[in-house]
Amino acid sequence: MPPRPMPFLSAALAALLLAAGCAATGAPATAADGARAGVQAIDPPSSPEWTHDMARFAAEDAADPPPAHPVVFTGSSSVRLWTTLAEDFPGRPVLNRGFGGSHVRDAVHYADEVAIRYRPSRILLYAGDNDTMDGRGPQQVLADFQAFVARVHQDLPGTPIAFIAIKPSPSRIHLLEVQRASNALVRDWAARTPDVDYIDVFTPMLGADGRPRPELFVGDALHMNADGYALWRDIIAPYLR
Template identity: 65%
Template sequence: MRPFTAPALLLAAVLSACAGAGPTTTPAPVAPTAGAVSSPQWAEDMARFAAEDARNPPPAHPIVFTGSSSVRMWQTLAEDFPDRPVLNRGFGGSQLRDATWYADEVATRYRPRQVMLYAGDNDIDAGRPPQRVLADFRAFVARIRRDLPRVPIAYIAIKPSPARFDQLPAQREANALVKAEAARMDGVDFIDVATPMLDADGRPRAELFGDDHLHMNARGYALWREIVAPYLR
């Protein structure tokens, strides 16, 4: 049997090499995902939004503002943009991935004409790196586009604040990454509220913030109104 063993093994090797020499198939790209929510407490906010919708139906095809507390605490939103059908669906303390997880509850169900997002501030504070903020931003856009392929989206830059001044380098990096990514996307704007909130020395302007040095006061929101208004559709 030995005279036939070597040729047989050689033939098997040649056939195997030929099979491996064929064209390779490139794996299909995997849609970005943001992962699970940062806290189960957001379910209460979603229930509150549903109750508000039942009591007072929102406007048809609104401009939805969503994200963390800087949106939630924008109590003058409707007054600031009286000629626009705006809807506030911010939930304080949330991260960018939370807006993705609850995209239906805070955005797509309203069939909005535009989605405005402020998130990433709490992500950096929680230790999530700028590259993760970028990935979560991509996931948010992909999630909105899944249901609303043509709706305009705008990302409001992570704001600097006195309370988180030590995080400013990471905030700037995250903003730069998101800005560059938004520029490559169709129908996605990056709104730079961060630069005008810094003084001549590059420090957050204290007069724009409340007593906690984190959340904005009326002057802060007045500044945001001026910056955001040209982007509304």
């Protein structure tokens, strides 16, 4: 099955995407900009492989129906590999809908499959790591996250959404400043946007030398070990109370 194309944007979603572009570029909005926003979709999915993940989620739902109004975690491999998610947040109806290797824009394209269909009580998104690795800059990360928020709030207004900061890792230390800039743009936008939060895992994962803490990672120096996930658990837990 080919990737599901994005439909034309509603007026509300187009307006938010237009605002995202203006916030990222500093350019004032014009009537022509608004007209263009109404017919333009975001970039296509980063890979056709995500259709397999969506089919897997549907099969899992059929075999073991998810809880009502779960806390949905979605995004790339740092979520997908979080195998202790339920244990780390006991008493919370958490649902893991991570699909490894994904970009922020993939969460927009598949928002129905990974989040909206569950009518979640809140959504936590971890993405941007692969985006910056593949050359997408801070303004694009922000715009794509804004598009994700717009897509969810189009169907589920008022649903709390949090962006888990792009983590620093030893294998991608050359991207540290791009990650920092991306996080800062999202943090600042979230601070002035209702029902949107920014969760800072970036700063605690740096050592006193300003470099990623190697003891938080497995051998590939990219994905986290149990200590890394324990750190994330402690940072995220207050947000879920």
